[in-house]
Amino acid sequence: MQESTFKKKMPLEGIRVADFCWVQAGPWVGRYFANYGAEVIRIESARKVDWARNVPGGPETVNGKIQRGALFINFNCDKLGITLNLLHPKGVETAKKLVSVSDVVIDNFIAGYMDRVGLGYAELVKIKPDIIMLEMPVFGNSGPHSAFAGYGTGIQSAIGLNSISGMPNRRPGLNIALPDMGPNPTHATMALLAALHYRKRTGRGQYIELAQFESSLGWMETTILDYTVNKRIRKPQGNRLPFAAPHGVYKCQGEDRWCAIAIFTEPEWNAFGEAIGNPQWTKEERFANLSSRKENEDELDKLVEAWTANKSPWDVMKLLQARGVAAGVVETGEDLVLRDEQYKAREYYLELDHPDGRAYCENTIIGFSETPCVVRRPAPVMGQDNEFVFKKILGLSEEEVVHGYVDGAFE
């Protein structure tokens, strides 16, 4: 198809991003830009390979499916990939050339790293006065902990998420890295988009500091106000909420199978009763309103579970949803990939052809009525787009490129 036949653009077409990020929280920012139409150039170095490529050994393919390095492929689809050695003067010079033709620069190195290699904001703004630069130092660029670092698992402990999650009176444990997937990449993307909007209106760029610790604290809801105002130290509540009952996950037929149910209002409670055939207990005084259901929640949960226990979680979800009651299968990977009809219909994941085999990649999720986007190409293999970027975008000559390689500036 010819470009001119596209009536609508993708929302971020025409924006160029120099993406110096690595591991997870950072690359996902560039991924948002790339997926929705920006030209994102991911800068890597073979001298310190991104953990997400999981070296050594490079990508490992089993039965045609990429296994090792697959995280990198998921984090970096739709991007162009180049290699630059930022410890070589020519590598830095080339990076500056790239910045001079870019709109946005992002990195998630330890605080001060870009300054040390000569690519700090003070330097970049001389080359490109309206550049927008975002950095993600874990504890910020200032303060007593600025030299410290960490990863999502540690950050979620530091913000107190572990202290309010899980079953009551249990050891805190979370085997995820939520800040890397939730608050940090989304906040960073949001801040950059707002800064681009501001630049469009005023012509002015700016520097954005996203301290991952502070950014992640933004998702702690009223935990902080409840302490600063009421001096309450919130504790884990399991699956319960103070303003809903029944509210939890209930055992279903099958090994380790569960369905989540969430009932907030009286109409929802009545609909739940109807959906399960109005057994006598649903009419009892002790469950007549929210406060009495909260008071007798242990017994309530047992009765609900007696109903769910001999049904598949899918049947529970569908029976309750048919009456307008919020219920959802506690889905496994297998459920998502093979059984969830919505997942399939919306194509939440795509299989992509990659030079190293088949890759499984998250698709775009945000739906735009006029500028719809899907993931278009898999992540680059290391240095895949060096030629194109160095010559076509930066205008380097063949000789300059060869010298770059020989000098070790492009590795």
Place this chain on the structure above:
Amino acid sequence: MEQGKALYGIRALDLTGPSGVYCTKLLADLGADVIKVEPPEGDPMRYIGPFYHDDVHPEKSLYFWHFNTSKRSITLNLETGEGRELFKKLVEDTDIIVETFSPGYLDLLELSYTRLKKINPKLILVSITGFGQIGPYKDFKASDLIGLATSGILYTLGFPEDPPTSLGASQAYHMVSANAAIGALMALLCRDEIGEGQWVDVPMQGTNIRMSEMVPFTFWISGKNRKRSGLEFYRARRDIFECKDGRVVCSALGGGGAEKMLEWMESEGMAADLRGETYAPIIALLMGASPYGKGSQGKINMAEAGKQLRDYPDELDHIEEVWKAFLMTHNMEELFVGAQTRGVRLMPVNNVKNVVEDIGLKERGYFVDVEHPELKDTLRYPGPPYRLSETPWKISRRAPLVGEHNTEIYEKELGFSKEKLARLRAEKVI
């Protein structure tokens, strides 16, 4: 002032419940004029606790306050004909509407996107739902817990002997809200080029699949389901360990930084026999096995060439015993600073008190004091998620009272007469 606000001049109408209210907070704290459209009796979120000094009152909900900073409020009954006409008048001069109704509800009110766009072709409508505007589950009801369940994350959370156990602080709602804000701003950025606004569809299930990370992926490559495992994950013995005054999270011996930590332990007579030859190869493996440790690139070859950590169960238990004994001699702050200055990314397992008292946050002025004049009180709120040098994040005002800006907006901005306002009030349109 125009110069200081990233989203200056952007007007958003806020028709959100709990799943989307964080989206409009993000826009408001960056300077957009966000108008909360509440039913005449007030937003139901005003009844969600906790409450100011535990006094249950619609003007004292900390939940409502937290999520509605920097916004204005009007009351408007969208289920009356006149209320809808009034709403359409507001839409003429609106850039973004954010709503969390069930799919089809706006259509029932004759306020579908197609209709609204006729009034204002530049209008952006952001619709936040459990499962999206299309697809077989589109009419399913959802909540934060349902979002976590159906995106594959909940199944992996908690200990194997417990049921799947949710995260605190409505993470699924935050995730879909933040993505909705991204969608809103993307639509805004391209609006001039494409010459029109658009409808942005943001499902909670879909956006939350990102948080489940490896769950669908693990099944796709291996045919296996990721299970609940408490905190034992990745390749190292990374875990939460007890210390003198609480807990810390890190790999055993600091993983990749084990040698540095052993030096520290030895200097305090706490390294036991771990520096001897017996443990050298195992510690080398431990350093390589740390998920992001310095050893992970150089030392992993050893693990691949021959033995793996699991071949040394007794030795590992002993290492952990020595490590745990060392941790018990220090408090969280000492371990945090001591490990981090040695390049080991140990972190404290904080509760909210530790967070509010954190010296780093204090020195950086993270928390912000917001005045509540009616209470003659000033309350301490969480601060900026990001710091923009030209257009700083800012809580410009506390959350609005019910209909606090009715006069300001209906009378001064829309030019309604006092009499009309009084009549609309009497007829419970506003």
